[in-house]
Amino acid sequence: MDYKIKLNELLLTCARQGASDLHIAVGRKPILRVDGFLLPLEKEEVITPEVAEGLVLAMLSEKQKETFLKDRQIDLSLPFEDKARFRVNVYFQRGYMSAALRLIPAQAKTVEDLGLPSIFHDFAKARQGFILVVGPAGQGKSTTLAALLDEINHTRTEHIVSVEDPVEYLFVQDKSIVSQREIGTDAASFHDGLRSVLRQDPDVIMIGEMRDRESIGMAMTAAETGHLVFSTLHTNSASQTVDRIIDSFPADQQSQVTSQLASTLLAIVSQRLIPRVDGGRVPATEIMIVNPAIRNLIREKKIFQIDLVIETSVQEGMMTLNRALADLVMKKEISLENAEAHSLNPSELRILLERT
Numbered sequence: 001m002d003y004k005i006k007l008n009e010l011l012l013t014c015a016r017q018g019a020s021d022l023h024i025a026v027g028r029k030p031i032l033r034v035d036g037f038l039l040p041l042e043k044e045e046v047i048t049p050e051v052a053e054g055l056v057l058a059m060l061s062e063k064q065k066e067t068f069l070k071d072r073q074i075d076l077s078l079p080f081e082d083k084a085r086f087r088v089n090v091y092f093q094r095g096y097m098s099a100a101l102r103l104i105p106a107q108a109k110t111v112e113d114l115g116l117p118s119i120f121h122d123f124a125k126a127r128q129g130f131i132l133v134v135g136p137a138g139q140g141k142s143t144t145l146a147a148l149l150d151e152i153n154h155t156r157t158e159h160i161v162s163v164e165d166p167v168e169y170l171f172v173q174d175k176s177i178v179s180q181r182e183i184g185t186d187a188a189s190f191h192d193g194l195r196s197v198l199r200q201d202p203d204v205i206m207i208g209e210m211r212d213r214e215s216i217g218m219a220m221t222a223a224e225t226g227h228l229v230f231s232t233l234h235t236n237s238a239s240q241t242v243d244r245i246i247d248s249f250p251a252d253q254q255s256q257v258t259s260q261l262a263s264t265l266l267a268i269v270s271q272r273l274i275p276r277v278d279g280g281r282v283p284a285t286e287i288m289i290v291n292p293a294i295r296n297l298i299r300e301k302k303i304f305q306i307d308l309v310i311e312t313s314v315q316e317g318m319m320t321l322n323r324a325l326a327d328l329v330m331k332k333e334i335s336l337e338n339a340e341a342h343s344l345n346p347s348e349l350r351i352l353l354e355r356t
Helices: 003-016 049-058 062-071 121-125 141-155 190-200 215-224 236-246 251-263 290-298 302-312 321-330 336-342 348-356
Strands: 021-024 031-033 037-040 074-078 084-093 098-103 130-136 157-162 176-181 204-207 228-233 264-274 281-289
Touching: 003 021, 003 049, 003 062, 003 074, 021 049, 049 098, 049 121, 062 098, 121 141, 121 251, 121 264, 130 141, 130 215, 130 236, 130 251, 141 157, 141 204, 141 264, 157 236, 176 190, 190 215, 204 215, 215 228, 215 251, 228 236, 236 251, 236 264, 236 281, 236 302, 251 290, 264 321, 264 336, 281 302, 281 321, 290 302, 321 336, 321 348, 336 348
Parallel strands: 130 228, 130 264, 157 176, 157 204, 204 228
Antiparallel strands: 021 031, 021 098, 031 037, 074 084, 084 098, 264 281
16 A cells, blocks of 8 residues: 555545544544544545554654654644645554644634634734633634734734744735744754744744743743733633643742733633534634733732623623623524533523523
8 A cells, every 4th residue: 555645545535524633543444523523434444553554654754753753752744735734643552653633724714714703803913912822622722823823914014933833824924024933843842942932033923832831931021021922721711721820830930920921911712612503613712801900810819700800891802601602502503502511611601591
């Protein structure tokens, strides 16, 4: 079998069927994720260890093979016919080679294309500060960030620098200069990429994911020194995100970090992709915009009160996740069952729907 040809066939099937992911694992047929659901490709054969190894190694350069066999996993990006890219993680499980591939469209979508609230345009107009898009894996965080960065690219003359592992969306430079740095290719490590970014004269910085204390600290420092910084974090809500950031630092640094976060943070968006009643997925977003009340709550470490401020500040563009879910249920875009499955407080959601 020519594994490069077979891999190309699977990638094409993934793109044609509108899948977000392709999974390759021994003992199973290739599996697609479509609208959040895993669907095996029934016409394909069950993957043997030999086939899995052939498909995985067909994705890797010689240098990547060395790294993969040494570290037992590697992240990379895979171009596909100039129409799309795949973000890939290849890894071992039970001693067998496996891969998870996420389809990244060639062109970033707009805020309107994604069905996001119009307040997101304000985030793309910001000049300085720290904006986070958070949520579980696979909920469209990178896609939302790409929409914001591309809007800046088309409307402002800025130097946008991204540090990604791997690079996902590729931007066609317009009014802005866009420098996209991929770990392993353009920088030796994530920390090396972060440490050098401020020496590259950026106006806007995108950190693909805040992985640890060092990346969080760098993001806040960059925002504090006059840059607009975007990043993602795997947290469930705005208030949990604030807690996570502060708790990432030792106790003797938390007071300084709290003050720094209060002064630099502009907004946190927590996002979920919910299956539509008529197919596809629609975003539901919790939106926290940092106003004087929230700045004070962060400084005073009264993070538990943030949810109440979000709930009572709809006129400022804020939105609770339950309110966003309830609105989608009322518009008959999503089912109550799916809304409850994605809510952090289903009983409160039911009360909200009974009142409307």
